[in-house]
Amino acid sequence: MRRVRNWFANPWGQPRALGAITWLYMVWSIAPVLIAILFSFNNGRSRSVWQGFSLRWWWRDPNNSVLHDPTLRGALEQSLRLAGLDMLIAVPLGVGLAIGLTRWRGYGAKPVNYLMLFPLVTPEIVMAVSLFLVFDHLYNVPFGTEAQVLGQVTFSISYVVIIVRGRLLSVGPEYEEAARDLGASPLGAFRLALLPLLYPAVFASLIVVFALSIDDFVVTQYMSAGQQTQTVPILIYQTVRGTATPALNALASLMVIVTLLSVGLAYLVYRWASRAQPVTSSGALNEIAALEA
């Protein structure tokens, strides 16, 4: 007993108690997800009792598998459709806003700067309710895909601004000045000198917006209109307590796999795109970390 205590308290070694907590946490945070993925291969209808391995919930079952159930497939398609549209709209808007706010030294910059920070700290339900009410009573926007995209873009913009602005601050104005000095017009300097330097940040923004959109539940649900516009998170929310089969697990697992694959792939592209620039791998990590913080 004493030996064990000394081993733990060894002042020159690693603090083993802390290490143990850390590894326990890692197991605790990942294991439930892995178990859920495992149950997507269950041979029975249960999502909690193992009844042997099967692929029926993925594609074997002609009616209820992810591949064949129109509800599940529709949710997956809607999730990906929204993510694509969100990326397409939020990233250009956010990049422009970041550039404008960093370079613009006028009176309007400060209030917009604050306005940009608010969506980051507003609880999603508050945002969802306000969009719900304004679409209903003022803009007359019908609920459905359009409303969902409008909502998702609104909370995505700020994340893009944070990522791109971090990069802009580290780049500084001298590259544009050099380009101007060598005869480029203001727009030319932006296109030829600044934008190429921002590519890694733009790319990181695309990944982050994709993940935000795929993961979003509250705003997307408030903006949805019935089954046609259900996304995967909405489907999980509505069926997880009820009669859902392991096909739901399979659908959720598919989302995890799609996300992790695209993030992994994106990370490799990011490394490649920023190879000529003084960005370390931990820099990339920080950019991806900055988004959530």
Add this chain to the structure above:
Amino acid sequence: MKNGAVDLVQLRKQFGEVAAVDGIDVSIEAGEFFSLLGPSGCGKTTTLRLIAGFERPDGGKILVDGEDMAATPPHRRKVNTVFQSYALFPHLDVFDNVAFGLRRAHVKKGEIKGRVTRVLEAVQLGGYEKRKPGQLSGGQQQRVALARALVLEPSVLLLDEPLGALDAKLRKALQLELKAIQERFGITFVYVTHDQEEALTMSDRIAVMSGGRVEQIATPEGMYEEPETVFVADFLGVSNLMRVRAEGADGGACLTVLGDFSLRAGRGEIAHQGETHIVIRPERVVIEPYESSGANRVPGMIERVVYHGSSEQLVVRLASGDIVQALFVRDGSSHDWAQGTAVQVHLPAEALRVLPPSSPGEMAAVAEVAPPDSGAALEVGAS
């Protein structure tokens, strides 16, 4: 006639309450190597950025070959800049960096290739066309930055501390190279630096700046030998500054009173009367045995002997209380002075210079640079 004359007329730039450039008048001749020298925050970089067009002046004119540039955006000015950080485009290789300006000017493709190749040869970077800036050393990056500006054949080249990021040895080599390039291309260089030695070795003329104003414009020799203000005397090299009462001209020299001693000062404002400073360079101070006598001699005591290898520096406290430094070459002829020895300090009249009385603000600035009676003054000389 050569192009590239720059005239700054009453040029002014405010940043909030602070006047970064406070109404300066500078006239730079075509083909001249002109340095703006001063401590950080003196306004030299802002002046350069005003000429380049990155800042909008709040008043005054910027004339390049007689044409006012103040309202012209940077990409339409026939001046180019070498940035302190080089600002080489990291996503472009050396060739594309150098060709950047030519492409903006819609030069034909074949001509671009020839001009880039030639300018890269001139800065000794032939064969490096396909490298990315990140794969070059600091000195090589500096040459690319220079080539990128030179290839456009500007009439004026602005250089913002271009050697600041390099180590001492490389800096020395590049100083000579820069000067050679400037002479070969025959273009006006406006060179910003805080390094007095750099300014003295390379420039045709120097403007010393302080607090947004020009203190003095002169050739390197003129600046060193004939400083016109206390600030310049103190900023450039080591100076022995002594506060005296001047009593006006008397037979080609000014009669000044330093404590209980009177000194004749043969240069500068010899007609001045009243409180002011006199200055003498350490290498002009002569240390003699205590027994020697004559005019312009003040007794003192050697406080410190600093050995510099080829030269030796003595710090002497005069009977008036002032501290004087003397510097002499160790050629075997001189005495070996020991600490604590009583000596006569000879301050020759032809080396003593009377400065115009300075404003109180200026005096504070001087005190910052070198506290008059502390050892810190020695370090200023060493840098």
Add this chain to the structure above:
Amino acid sequence: MTRRWFWPSFALPGAGWLILLFLIPTYAVVAVAFGTFDPIFSTPVPIWNPLHWQFASMRSVLSGLEPGHAFWIVFVRTVGYVAISLAGCLLIGYPVAYYLARHARRTKGLLLVLLIVPFWVSYLMRMLAWVGLLLPDGLVNRTLMDVGVISAPRAWLAGQASSVVLALVYGYVPYLILPLYATLDRIDRSVLEAGRDLGGSPIRTFLHVTLPLSRHGILAASVLIALPMFGDYYTNDIISNSPRTSMIGNQINLFFQGGSEQAVGASLVIVLSLFLAVLMSYYLWITVRASAETKESLL
């Protein structure tokens, strides 16, 4: 030196978007909360002019917020759940972030990847995983019965406060660890070594150097996860779905997705927002100050 409108024009589309779809919608909540009710279509009628505002809905919400009344109970429960979950998150998150920042060496890369994985797994997927574990015949019940802690399966998913708190901790702790790790990683190692050198034991050094230096990081990260927790209704719906554990988010959601009393829901949103404004402004202050410091250090 560029034209005045050059840089603002970059910001214009994004700024316009935020004004149209963030600022004005926020006002719409106020307009509905202080609006009236159309008895024929049974829909709320927003009043956009502040001079004509009606306060009936807000009054009913405020009376519901008096101690002992319906909203008061939900509100107190929400604050309690969030406080306990936050404490749980810190208890787990701080040691993990500390170990990662200070001690993990060869395994650091792997641990960081494991730390980030939950960010890329949908929140709802992670809740789904727990539903599977907490079902009556799930792994949790079976393990507890095998060990002998309980004799019959417990209904973890039917109104258990402990399940809700567990799910909240599980859901939000990754969002706490990452910013905490960033804060602790920024602390200069030499400062800590100086603490040890000046005679502090590891624990004293931690208490007197590390903890004070990471204070702002802890507060900022806590605010960052407390804000969404206050608005959370889906965790509760999935894990409990019982009015016994209902939080303020569930209450608001009920008014919009279930009933037609939008004005009351909107008033509740306003009350919640005002309550959270204190936390929000603190977080904004920290962020703005930090970005100002970054700018300074770059100059």
